[in-house]
Amino acid sequence: MDWTTILKISHLIGTVLGVGAVSFIDFFYLRAARDGKIEPSEVEPIRLLTPFLRLGLIILILSGFGYFLFYRLTGHEERLLNPRFLAKITVVGVILINGLLLQTKKIPVNIGGPISSASWYTAFILGAWRALNLSYFAIIAAYVFVVLMAIFTLGVIKKLLKIPI
Amino acid sequence: MINATVLSAILTIIYITVITVAGELYPPLKEFLAKNFSHHWIGKSITAILVFVVFAGLLLVLKPKIKTAFLLNLLSAISIVSALILFSFFAWESFR
Amino acid sequence: MTPILKLALIGHVFAGLVALIFYYAMIPNLIGKNPQLNFLKRLSLFGLVSLLVSWILAGYYYVTYYGQNVKPLIKSGQLPWAHSILMETKEHIFLFLPFLGLVLLASLLSIKSDITRDDNLRKALASLAFLIVALGTAVTIFGVVISGAAK
Numbered sequence: 001m002d003w004t005t006i007l008k009i010s011h012l013i014g015t016v017l018g019v020g021a022v023s024f025i026d027f028f029y030l031r032a033a034r035d036g037k038i039e040p041s042e043v044e045p046i047r048l049l050t051p052f053l054r055l056g057l058i059i060l061i062l063s064g065f066g067y068f069l070f071y072r073l074t075g076h077e078e079r080l081l082n083p084r085f086l087a088k089i090t091v092v093g094v095i096l097i098n099g100l101l102l103q104t105k106k107i108p109v110n111i112g113g114p115i116s117s118a119s120w121y122t123a124f125i126l127g128a129w130r131a132l133n134l135s136y137f138a139i140i141a142a143y144v145f146v147v148l149m150a151i152f153t154l155g156v157i158k159k160l161l162k163i164p165i
Numbered sequence: 166m167i168n169a170t171v172l173s174a175i176l177t178i179i180y181i182t183v184i185t186v187a188g189e190l191y192p193p194l195k196e197f198l199a200k201n202f203s204h205h206w207i208g209k210s211i212t213a214i215l216v217f218v219v220f221a222g223l224l225l226v227l228k229p230k231i232k233t234a235f236l237l238n239l240l241s242a243i244s245i246v247s248a249l250i251l252f253s254f255f256a257w258e259s260f261r
Numbered sequence: 262m263t264p265i266l267k268l269a270l271i272g273h274v275f276a277g278l279v280a281l282i283f284y285y286a287m288i289p290n291l292i293g294k295n296p297q298l299n300f301l302k303r304l305s306l307f308g309l310v311s312l313l314v315s316w317i318l319a320g321y322y323y324v325t326y327y328g329q330n331v332k333p334l335i336k337s338g339q340l341p342w343a344h345s346i347l348m349e350t351k352e353h354i355f356l357f358l359p360f361l362g363l364v365l366l367a368s369l370l371s372i373k374s375d376i377t378r379d380d381n382l383r384k385a386l387a388s389l390a391f392l393i394v395a396l397g398t399a400v401t402i403f404g405v406v407i408s409g410a411a412k
Contacts, residue, residue, distance in 0.1 A: 238388065
C-alpha cells in the first residue's frame with residue numbers, strides 16, 4: 001500500500017466520522033428540542049457521538065497535513081496554493097473556532113450548530129469536487145452563503161415543526 | 166514560582182523581538198550570533214533560553230508580589246504585540 | 262533531501278500539530294465549570310514536550326537545509342515574500358511558543374488554590390492556551406504557503 005492510499009483512507013475515515021457524527025448530532029438535537037425541553041436522557045446520544053466528531057477532526061487534520069507534506073516531498077508544491085485546498089483549510093479553521101465557541105457556550109446552538117454542519121459538508125464537498133475551478137474568494141463567498149442558508153433553514157424547520165427552543 | 170516564570174517569559178519574548186529586529190537593522194549583531202552559535206537562529210534560541218533562566222532565577226529570589234492572572238494576561242498581550250511587531254517589521258523590510 | 266531531513270520536516274509539522282491539539286483541548290476544560298487539574302497538567306506537559314520536539318526538528322531542518330536549498334528557490338520564484346515576510350516571521354514567532362507552554366505548565370503545577378473558584382486565573386490560563394493555538398496556527402499556515410512557494 002503506497003502513501004497516497006494510506007493518506008486517502010485516513011482522510012476518508014476522518015471525513016466519515018466527522019460528517020457522520022455531525023449529521024446524527026443535528027438529528028438528535030432536533031428530536032430532543034421538539035417538545036421545548038431537552039432532557040438529560042435526550043442529550044446522551046449527542047454526548048456519545050461528540051468523541052467521534054473530535055476523533056474525525058483530529059484524523060482529518062493529521063491526514064490533511066500528511067497530504068501537504070506528501071505534495072511538498074514529491075515536487076507538487078503548487079498544490080499547496082490551490083484555492084480549493086486553502087479554502088478547505090479555512091473551513092476546518094472555522095470548524096475548530098466554532099467548536100470552541102459552542103463548547104464554551106459563547107455562541108447559541110441555533111447558530112453554532114448550522115455553522116458546524118455546513119462547514120463539515122463544505123469541507124467534504126471541497127475534498128471530493130476535484131474539478132472545482134474557482135478562486136479562493138469565490139469559494140469562501142459560496143461557503144458563507146451556505147452557512148447563512150443553514151442558519152436560516154434551521155430557523156424554518158423549527159418554525160414548521162413548532163420547536164420552541 | 167508562577168510569577169517568576171511568567172515575568173521571565175515576558176522578558177524573554179521582548180528579548181527575542183528586540184534581538185531579531187536589531188539583528189536585521191545592525192548586521193554585525195546577526196553575524197556575531199552566527200559566528201558564535203554556528204547559525205543566528207540557534208544563537209537566538211540559546212540566548213533566549215539563557216535570558217529566561219537568568220531572569221527566572223533572579224525573580225525567584227525577588228518574589229514579585231503581583232497578581233498572577235494580571236501577569237498572565239500581560240504575557241498574552243505582549244506576545245501578541247511582539248508577534249505583530251515582527252510581522253510588520255519584516256513586511257516593511259520586504260517592501261522598502 | 263536526505264531521509265533524516267525528510268524525517269525532520271515531517272516530524273516538526275506533526276509534533277507541532279499534536280502540540281496544538283493538546284492546547285486546543287485545554288481551552289474548554291479551563292473555561293468550563295469543572296476544570297480537571299490533573300487532566301490539564303497532562304495536556305500541558307504533552308503539549309510542551311511536542312513543542313520542544315518540533316523546535317529541535319524544525320531547527321535541524323532550517324539550519325542544515327532550508328537556507329541553502331529552499332530559500333533561494335522561494336526568493337527567485339513568484340512569491341519571494343513567502344520567505345522575506347512569512348518565513349522570517351514564523352521562525353521568530355515560533356521561539357515564543359515553548360516559553361508560553363512552559364508558563365502554562367508551571368502555572369498548573371504551582372496552583373495551590375482551588376482553580377474552580379478563581380475565575381480570573383482560569384480565564385487568564387485559557388487565554389494563554391488560546392494564544393498558543395492561535396500563534397501555532399499562524400506558524401502552520403505560514404509553513405503551508407512557504408512550502409507552496411518552494412518551486
